[in-house]
Amino acid sequence: MDGVTAIDSYVRELDRRLHGPRRRKADMIVEVRDGLRDAADAVRAESGVSPAEAERQAVEEFGPVPAVAPDFQTELAVTQAWRTAWVFAIALPLVMAVTTLMWRAGSTGVAPSPGYRDLARATDVFLIAASVGFAVLLLALHWFARRSASPVLIVRVVGAAAVATVLAMMGSGLFLTMGAPTGGTSLWGALVGGLPTLPGYALLLYLGARCLRLTRPRGPGAGRPSRRPAPVPSA
Template sequence: MVPRTCFAARLSILVAVSTATQCLQQGPVDAYVAGLNRALRGPRRRKADLMAEARDSLEDATEAYEADGLDRDEAERRAVADFGDLGEIVPGYRAELGLAQSRRTAVLLFLVMIAQPIVWQEGAWAWTQQPDAAMPLLDVVQQAVRVVGTLAIAGAFVALLGTGLGLRYPWLRDRAARATALFALVCAVLVGAMATVMGLFSSELGGSDLAGLGVVGGFVLLPLTLVSYSAQRCLRLA
């Protein structure tokens, strides 16, 4: 009976040989596209489009060289050389993915912020009732929520335009991703903090701490966490 250690060693050798064989069977174009794919992170759909465009360009160039009399392997090598070194083209592709991620971030932020007036509509829910006694701090927080919320909705709408139609303008295109990501992160922190304070006041407004914080977590903090994650990905790509 073959010991398990020997079997595992043989299996690892077979896997290594199989991988090496696949690499040898890859042509220059396949290897180049695979390397480009490994070097990029970002929205899957946009990344898939970029990979398809790169492969199509390389295939067209390869066919042109073949038409000039070169064999397939040499034609692919020439096409890859013309396309450029990965170190030179990856930043450009990463910027494209950053723009796509900024668009996603802007959409998420807008959807989250446009729902907040409903969640915090005065007097509509237990956590938005007016207290019997004066509460200066609550008044300040409510006013801050209105101001920050309005600015966040307006900013999210501008970000939508900037990451859409605005990309036609080179000066805006170069700044849209980072600006959108930073704005989204600031909004997430400010709105999340104020919503948490509002949730803590819910017990004094006729509700319960659990209910108020549950609303904050489900309708504010969780969506804003998704916005923050998307914004951070955007910054890494910008």
């Protein structure tokens, strides 16, 4: 079949409107294209119409892109939230373990001040609580997606919690570095010293911000998450 077919045009428009994890989005597009081609083949076998007409009928039966895109967008948003929650649930305990080992390795026996000790303990408690919280959000994604409730709110909560957690970690790290008992440093010194950790923080911040971006209202040419349940992605 020469030129752009009805299925090709439909799939391109759907691809343009959807935003989210690339691999899952690519899988969706392939599934839609294959499903439409199978439907067109069935129409041809049943009615004997031309290939172009069979594709047109298959596309029409599947539904207009503005009507089907929200459900696909919801699934993409849930996939992003699922991955983000998993990363945070696993990464936060690792961050606490690594910082504890670094602290012990660099300790000179100088006793920290009570305020410094309280902040360090509060940071550890926060990391543990946040890790548990993200694990709970994973369960919430399961619960919402398997029932009649929309998971979009949980996706937004995951995104907001991720952004807030990263900002809290960065702030705590600056204060702990500036007030280190072995010799504190200025704010500028703490910022420069924290440059090696910036890529990791940037990645975590990006994951949270993307959850929020995928659920925000878009223009008329883009998909918006629907309020329908979405499948739960696998770990």
